[in-house]
Amino acid sequence: VSVGQVKPGQMRTAGRSEPFFLRLLPFFLLASLLFIIIFMASTQFAFLLQEDGIKDPATRSMIMSTTTIVGTLTGFCYGWIQQRLGVRGAFLLGLISATASLATLGFGNTSVTAILGAGLMGVFVGLATPYVYHVVAERTDAFVRSRALGVLAAFNFFGGFLNPVILAPLGRLLGIHGSFLAVAVVTAALAVAAFAGSLRQHVAA
Numbered sequence: 001v002s003v004g005q006v007k008p009g010q011m012r013t014a015g016r017s018e019p020f021f022l023r024l025l026p027f028f029l030l031a032s033l034l035f036i037i038i039f040m041a042s043t044q045f046a047f048l049l050q051e052d053g054i055k056d057p058a059t060r061s062m063i064m065s066t067t068t069i070v071g072t073l074t075g076f077c078y079g080w081i082q083q084r085l086g087v088r089g090a091f092l093l094g095l096i097s098a099t100a101s102l103a104t105l106g107f108g109n110t111s112v113t114a115i116l117g118a119g120l121m122g123v124f125v126g127l128a129t130p131y132v133y134h135v136v137a138e139r140t141d142a143f144v145r146s147r148a149l150g151v152l153a154a155f156n157f158f159g160g161f162l163n164p165v166i167l168a169p170l171g172r173l174l175g176i177h178g179s180f181l182a183v184a185v186v187t188a189a190l191a192v193a194a195f196a197g198s199l200r201q202h203v204a205a
Helices: 021-041 044-051 057-076 078-107 111-138 145-174 176-204
Strands: none
Touching: 021 044, 021 078, 021 111, 021 145, 021 176, 044 057, 044 111, 044 145, 044 176, 057 078, 057 111, 078 111, 078 176, 111 145, 145 176
16 A cells, blocks of 8 residues: 555665755755645644634644544555556645645635635645655655655755745735635646646656
8 A cells, every 4th residue: 555665776876876956956845835835734724713713722623633634544545546646646636635625714714614624635735745755755866865855854844934934924915814715826726737747748658
């Protein structure tokens, strides 16, 4: 049920290893963007629930934990999903789930829409998180892979740092619900780009 293991060949010397940072920088930046969105479930979501009148901390924590629970279950299924949909297909499914989640939370204002939105966000978290590590692992050789994954982790947390830096002013400008809808537009655009990339890959094959 996991991603298939590919055993590396003989380790190359440091002098022969290929640089990876500039080559993977666009993907590292994409990962930061994805983690800005992922961290909405643990930062901006609390403010949205407060605005929707869900003021009891225990109730809010239970609703927010839906993202973690669904994300964990989806993460366990990532290997099975990507084997059937492909890496791009799994990523596209995650982006569609994120768009549906953010739109549901942006337009809704009840406990039901909050739980539904949290669950859909969990699907995105469970697919996007292993996706970024999967892609970096595939695009690096055995010698630099550990360093590349470490840099990826740094960019992921950089995205978490940027979440309030970007979303707090956006929330003041558009309102908390408006900020969720604005990010939904971003994830929808990413989904369209991922779908177009999948079509090009299919045509080329």
